[in-house]
Structures are given as structure tokens and as C-alpha cells.
Amino acid sequence: MDLEIREKLYRQAKTWVLEAGATIRGKMNDPLVVDTKSNPNDLVTHMDKEIERFFAANIKHTYPDHLLLSEEGYGDDLKSLHGTVWIVDPIDGTMNFVHQKCNFAISVGIYHQGIGEIGLIYNVMDDILYHAVRGEGAYKDDVQLPHLRDDVNLEKAILSMNHFWLCENRLVDETQMQLLVKKVRGTRTYGSAALEFAYVAEGKLDGYLTMSLAPWDVAAGIVIVNEVGGITTTISGDPVDMLHKNSILTCNPVIQSRIIKDYIEKGKK
Numbered sequence: 001m002d003l004e005i006r007e008k009l010y011r012q013a014k015t016w017v018l019e020a021g022a023t024i025r026g027k028m029n030d031p032l033v034v035d036t037k038s039n040p041n042d043l044v045t046h047m048d049k050e051i052e053r054f055f056a057a058n059i060k061h062t063y064p065d066h067l068l069l070s071e072e073g074y075g076d077d078l079k080s081l082h083g084t085v086w087i088v089d090p091i092d093g094t095m096n097f098v099h100q101k102c103n104f105a106i107s108v109g110i111y112h113q114g115i116g117e118i119g120l121i122y123n124v125m126d127d128i129l130y131h132a133v134r135g136e137g138a139y140k141d142d143v144q145l146p147h148l149r150d151d152v153n154l155e156k157a158i159l160s161m162n163h164f165w166l167c168e169n170r171l172v173d174e175t176q177m178q179l180l181v182k183k184v185r186g187t188r189t190y191g192s193a194a195l196e197f198a199y200v201a202e203g204k205l206d207g208y209l210t211m212s213l214a215p216w217d218v219a220a221g222i223v224i225v226n227e228v229g230g231i232t233t234t235i236s237g238d239p240v241d242m243l244h245k246n247s248i249l250t251c252n253p254v255i256q257s258r259i260i261k262d263y264i265e266k267g268k269k
């Protein structure tokens, strides 16, 4: 995909993301209709659906040959990443949206023939847009994000991770994860994968480790983290499969292999 096409697509995507964000802010105090999906803590609201319908209608009308992979059922049933695919999470961090009315994001990744070309993560309530076009750097609003620091070590790292790592998980022995938590300087949990990717890109976090995320949780973040020299893999160090759920480690490459070799590999269940 040539640069001119990418930049035009980026500008269009940005317009829709900002418009969707303004819609959410404008209706923030309206009564919410909240349903549950796979379990009682897996939430979806009428707003998730409304915003996804907004993207689906605009993408299909403006780019009839593009495809949509998205969370709430208004996208296409994809078997491959051929062509141009928009990977959209209308609200990433729905639990935060419902309970906190902040700390959630709109996440839009645009992939062409399987390659991440454009990533946008919009922190709706703070009105901050993280964005990247492949090869053109990553930005927080109008400010380019610097390359990730190369003087990070685990002892000085802040790692974002879900607390389930420490009490019930089927992937890595809990005691091994406790050792990792003791080793790093600090841990955080924000509850929006997209924002956690954005914070890794910004250098606020040195890594984000999670058990299972869907493509729409990570598609934009991967593009943005790549542009500052970060790396995103499964917790085994394998490439992320953008058609299925994956475990995810996105981080500063200086600490990536240490987390995998010294902690995850030693505790694999």
C-alpha cells in the first residue's frame, strides 16, 4: 500500500475515530443498557454496538471492497487477512466505561495483506489520540513519541498485567509469576488493552503481559508499538495470529527475552 493511500486512509480513520469519541462523550450521562456476553463480567452496552455500527456503515459505504473485523458482530466473517481489513474495537475497556466512565479507548487498526499499516487508539475522555502509520513514527496527538529507552532492565521496569496471572491461570505457574512481580519495580493494571499498548509505546509502561486478547484489542496497538521499536508476540515469543485470540507480551525489546526465558518458559503449564 503506497504512502499516499495510507495517509488518506489514516486521515479518514482519524475523522471517524474523533467523531465516534465525541458521540460517546456527548451521551456519557444517558442511561446505559448493559448486557453480558461470555460470562457475567464480560460486558457490552448499547454504546459499544452503536459505535461499531457507525464504523461498519461508514467503512462499507466509503470503501466497499474493504473488510471489517470487529467485536460486536457488525463485521465480516474473515478466514484470512487478504485485502484491506479494518480491525475495530468500538470501546476497549467496556468495564471501565460502565463503572468508571473513563479509562477506555476506541481502537482502530488497518491491515493490508496482513501487514499493520495504520493504528489509532483514542482515549475518549482524556481526548488523547495515539496514532501511527507504518514507517512514519508514532504520535501522541501532534507529538512524535521517541524510540523506547535502551537502558531499561527488569529491576527498573513497570509491567502491566492482569491479577489473574497470580491466582488462577492455565498458562504459567503462579509462583513463577510471583517471582516476576517481585523482580520488577512495579506493576499496573489499567483494564484497557489498547491503552496499555499506548502506554508501552509512550514509555509509561515497559511491558504489558496478558493471557488472552482478541485481534481488535491489539491490532492498533501493535502498529503503534512497532513504530517506537517495541515488540509484540505471544508469551511464547511467537508471532501474533490476527484472526484468533492470543496471549500477548508487548514490550521494550530489551526486557522481552528475559521475561520469556527467565520467567514464562520456566513456569509453562
Ligand code: 2AM
Residues within 6 Å of the ligand: 038, 042, 071, 089, 091, 092, 093, 094, 095, 162, 191, 192, 193, 194, 212, 213, 214, 217
Ligand atoms: P473489552 O473491554 O473490549 O472487552 C481488560 O483486561 C482487557 O481485556 C480489555 O482490553 C478488554 O477488552 C479485554 N477483554 C475482556 N474480556 C475479554 C475476553 N473474554 N477475551 C478477550 N479480551 C477480553
Ligand code: CA
Residues within 6 Å of the ligand: 048, 071, 089, 090, 091, 092, 093, 094
Ligand atoms: Ca470492546
